[in-house]
Amino acid sequence: MALKVAVIGATGSVGKQTLEVIDRFPDKFVPTLLVGGKNVELLQILGKKYGCSVFSPWLHGPAELPLDKLESSDIMVYAASTVDYLNYMSHFLGLGKPVCLSTKEIIVEAWPLIESFSGLIRPVDSEHSALWRIGAKEPGVKSIYVVGSGGSLRDRKREEIENATLDQVLSHPVWNMGPKVTFDSAFLINKSMEVIEASHLFNLRGEQISIVIERTGSIHALVDFVDGSRNVFFSKPTMLIPIAYALSYPSILPLDEETVRQPGDALGYRLDKPDFDRFPWGKLGHYALELGYTSRMAFSVADEIAFECFKDKIMKPSDIYDFLVKAIEDYRAISYPESITEYFSLRHDMIEKMWKEVRAI
Numbered sequence: 001m002a003l004k005v006a007v008i009g010a011t012g013s014v015g016k017q018t019l020e021v022i023d024r025f026p027d028k029f030v031p032t033l034l035v036g037g038k039n040v041e042l043l044q045i046l047g048k049k050y051g052c053s054v055f056s057p058w059l060h061g062p063a064e065l066p067l068d069k070l071e072s073s074d075i076m077v078y079a080a081s082t083v084d085y086l087n088y089m090s091h092f093l094g095l096g097k098p099v100c101l102s103t104k105e106i107i108v109e110a111w112p113l114i115e116s117f118s119g120l121i122r123p124v125d126s127e128h129s130a131l132w133r134i135g136a137k138e139p140g141v142k143s144i145y146v147v148g149s150g151g152s153l154r155d156r157k158r159e160e161i162e163n164a165t166l167d168q169v170l171s172h173p174v175w176n177m178g179p180k181v182t183f184d185s186a187f188l189i190n191k192s193m194e195v196i197e198a199s200h201l202f203n204l205r206g207e208q209i210s211i212v213i214e215r216t217g218s219i220h221a222l223v224d225f226v227d228g229s230r231n232v233f234f235s236k237p238t239m240l241i242p243i244a245y246a247l248s249y250p251s252i253l254p255l256d257e258e259t260v261r262q263p264g265d266a267l268g269y270r271l272d273k274p275d276f277d278r279f280p281w282g283k284l285g286h287y288a289l290e291l292g293y294t295s296r297m298a299f300s301v302a303d304e305i306a307f308e309c310f311k312d313k314i315m316k317p318s319d320i321y322d323f324l325v326k327a328i329e330d331y332r333a334i335s336y337p338e339s340i341t342e343y344f345s346l347r348h349d350m351i352e353k354m355w356k357e358v359r360a361i
């Protein structure tokens with residue numbers, strides 16, 4: 001029997017690639033509910049193509065998903081660039097059903113609220129999928145490496161980074177992704193988010209997690225074990241592999257993507273230390289880990305606002321750094337919400353307060 005799949009964020013980069021995996025294995029997966037945003041035209045085309053239910057706030061009003069369709073699904077892929085559907089995700093997990101989770105903002109911001117379901121949460125973010133596959137959840141892990149490409153500004157000087165245009169920031173050298181994660185990647189904010197994500201998913205301390213740069217996007221993660229051994233994960237830079245693995249776990253689907261290179265070439269890859277002088281944003285994940293869960297949440301919320309401000313030319317990269325540091329520090333002593341309702345209420349207050357600060361700049 002084909003698994004019934006609900007896709008949140010079906011019209012986006014990860015969502016569309018999820019449907020590509022589903023198309024390749026129609027005997028294994030069938031979409032039951034597709035949730036999208038502004039691109040209602042595409043959403044309706046997809047709904048017709050698969051003969052399934054669709055939902056968009058731009059079509060149907062505030063986020064109220066058809067619960068019957070959701071509950072009758074076997075597995076969820078959460079790939080929306082919003083945390084708005086956290087309560088539905090939590091409800092789905094509460095039914096004992098797995099969620100393939102791409103939206104790292106949820107893991108960074110709301111981990112204490114979903115941690116009890118960690119056995120049902122399957123990482124989709126490429127590095128975390130790789131970490132999962134090479135043993136980061138197993139006993140005996142000493143430390144891990146989250147690998148990055150370096151992003152669109154990786155060869156720019158400090159001054160060029162400070163004056164980068166939106167077009168430059170959104171021209172990723174390796175991956176074709178949605179705008180927010182591409183922006184994050186340009187400043188190593190994405191790696192900071194991924195350090196927190198890895199700490200939560202694999203229950204590791206900040207000092208056990210390092211960022212390294214590999215320019216071709218062929219190495220995604222490394223895990224060092226206490227016996228002195230090291231696992232490394234190679235693959236072409238494609239999200240099809242992590243999406244397919246999350247959907248089909250524990251089996252591996254015959255995607256037949258080209259192997260990245262012959263094993264003999266492995267020594268040809270270069271891993272570099274990140275340049276934190278040019279990319280200080282890449283240290284903020286560790287800083288937020290030090291200061292606690294509410295600071296991590298504030299970091300992610302502030303980053304969402306910073307992206308809007310960068311697009312509107314209200315903030316330069318150095319302003320973004322200051323803004324993120326302030327958010328992390330401002331919320332260090334605030335206790336973390338005890339429920340999803342309280343989380344959304346705190347999130348709302350954070351957004352209001354942060355926009356007030358922006359207006360005062």
Ligand SMILES: NC(=O)C1=CN([C@@H]2O[C@H](COP(=O)(O)OP(=O)(O)OC[C@H]3O[C@@H](n4cnc5c(N)ncnc54)[C@H](OP(=O)(O)O)[C@@H]3O)[C@@H](O)[C@H]2O)C=CC1
Binds near residue numbers: 012036056079104
């Ligand atoms: N793209 C990638 O390769 C990777 C992405 N990720 C993570 O996955 C998540 C998604 O990224 P990506 O696919 O690139 O993002 P995109 O911007 O390409 O897609 C975002 C999706 O979310 C939908 N959406 C946004 N707001 C709403 C809303 N209020 N209600 C319903 N749907 C909404 C969009 O709908 P619409 O377009 O119709 O407005 C779209 O389907 C992010 O958290 C990102 O960090 C992680 C690793 C790799």
Ligand SMILES: CC(=O)[C@@H](O)[C@H](O)COP(=O)(O)O
Binds near residue numbers: 125126149239
């Ligand atoms: C594909 C994926 O997982 C992204 O998060 C990717 O890692 C972004 O590219 P960077 O490695 O440049 O941040």
Ligand SMILES: [Mn+2]
Binds near residue numbers: 126194
């Ligand atoms: Mn990633």
